[in-house]
Amino acid sequence: MKDQSVETPDTHLPAIGRALSCRTRLTLLQSLALGEATVGELVERSGSTQPNVSNHLAVLRAAGLVSGRRLGRSVRYALASPQVADLVRALTAVVPD
Template structure:
């Protein structure tokens, strides 16, 4: 979670489900790097994925994920 790109991913997913390519473009990293970030978030139980054809889509595992992230931001100052 310490990586700023992963935090950006969570913020992007707060708006709804997104494809890996859309997240890569909007967060500003290459698709392979984005896939690695998403793998870390998936392993942590923060996001879930679904496949549609050749595309993989991600969304927050629970709406409370973003609430917890924002709370941590406030505490950290």
């Protein structure tokens, strides 16, 4: 029997697709492409509520697109890798002007 907990491209790509399927999450990724930010900063930039931004960040983290590092009482979020930054740039580039 196959272990369902093992991440493979077949299981990870759909999670990334789901994470990218939401306008708010795309906005957060575009914001993080400019540099790391706290939830409060992302709330200001996106116009969403704090609980909404936190929930979307959890989805992006689970998909491996965003990482967080604790600094005192706050967490600074950033894109998880240069490849994610490339993905955000590529997605932004295909949007017509």
